Amino acid sequence: MRRLINRRPDVASRFGLMILPFVIVVIAYMVASEARLSVNPNDKLLPGWSTISDAIERMAFLPDQRTGDYLLWSDTLSSLTRLGIGVAIATLIGGIFGILQGLIPYFRATFNAFTGVLSMIPPLSVLPILFIIFGLGELAKVMLVVIGIVPFIIRDLALRTAEIPHEEIIKAQTLGASTWQIILRIVVPQMLPRLIDGVRLSLGAAWLFLIAAEAIASDSGLGYRIFLMRRYLAMDVILPYVAWITILAFALDLSLRLFQRIAFRWMYRGN
Amino acid sequence: MTRVTVENVWKVYGDQTVLENINFETEPGSFIALVGPSGCGKSTFLRMMLGDEAPTRGRILIDGVELEDEPSPDRGVVFQKYSVFPHLTALQNVMLGLEFAASPFTGRLFGRTKREARNASLDMLKSVGLTHAVHKYPSELSGGMQQRLAIAQALIKKPKILLLDEPFGALDPGIRNEVHEIMLRLWREEGMTIFMVTHDLSEAFKLGTRVIAFDRVRNRPEEQKAYGATVTFDLKVDGKSAPPQPPADVTLAAAAQ
């Protein structure tokens, strides 16, 4: 018998193994739902597939009676807009501060402890402050996403920047590079793919803060809808929404990874 | 022609003396091979030559002028690893030095200046035998090719001094010989001064016009910290034309003017 660590599944069994847990979860749900519905046909906790598909049709393909919007899409649009703006701002700030903090000793001496302390503030605890300062509009929600993930991105990128071999920085200077040229031609190009890694890792947190902000004060958005539906125990809407958010998050992560592969070929050549 | 003068140089880290009382002067166009046991301070000495570290005491002069206290283009370097930039192709790696000099703000060249830099870089790559690999990334090159690339990248700046820290240590013997030949040819052509750290004595005597050894004189355990390594051995290697002569016609042309 070969050791377990040395045994690898072939392509077909890898695919089978990959979908296995998903299949099990779906079957378990169907069995449980069937069981509850046969006892009480009005049970709301585990709605059957037909109820769920009705709800999907209502939310996604029929206009809302009150507003005329297709709710799933308008919710998706407002959530993705907030998330996109928040993550973009956080990426920009994180990229600039991270690189400067990792590369420039004076900058590090000034900001290292500061960002370290900032990152310890639980972001949700400043949400009320954000609402007070920025009002209940879009800005407060975007700011929560920014504040929630920017310290992580800064610290992650500062570490990555500091990991650039000292030899490379010396070599660049012997080629006549100024600090600015080193940043522009050596550090930024090598750190962009790392920055994307950092953003990918913080997307989960970004969704968390977005949904929290939407749940508390909003009139649209995926998070808003889920918490609204909770009042009516509308699992038939909540479950597809959760699945939809998961798909969105997964697609976002995947597209960042693909972008990284295409845009930074040098990382994947050779070796 | 460059003369390097090392005057009474000491390097102390905390309470550990690494180098003490280093004194020597090099003839223009020398190829100095630095040898010595591991940890005796050879890399430390090169870092001081680079301006990456300052001597604790003493000073290093180039043509009578004290070294700048940070790395600059008159001193090129090739390390054992991490000498080339992984995100740039071979050609881009070599062009980089020309782009830095000509384009302070963007660090990039365009149009005609770019074509000129490109051609100069292609020539340089040809002279280290990398013509077929100009569009490859370093991770796609073998160890020997990476080191040749690093040499080309450093030489495009025409440094007065080239510092090599075990540049060929990781290469297998056949490739190493090949790179030795390239190195010797370029050294003769460019007329620069080379400092090369090596663990390989035969390499030191093969390439160097002068072999300098660092070692500790006092080696008892209680003396380890207080005393550093110094020059214990300094030998001119015969049979090498130390200062490369400029070609005769150039001298004549200069005289005629």
Ligand SMILES: Nc1ncnc2c1ncn2[C@@H]1O[C@H](COP(=O)(O)OP(=O)(O)OP(=O)(O)O)[C@@H](O)[C@H]1O
């Ligand atoms: N930044 C530093 N801080 C403290 N000690 C250092 C530092 N750099 C080097 N040293 C010490 O200086 C001594 C010499 O190091 P150096 O790297 O110059 O040796 P070396 O001769 O190049 O050795 P090797 O042949 O193994 O490369 C070592 O004992 C090392 O621990």
Ligand SMILES: [Mg+2]
């Ligand atoms: Mg060393």
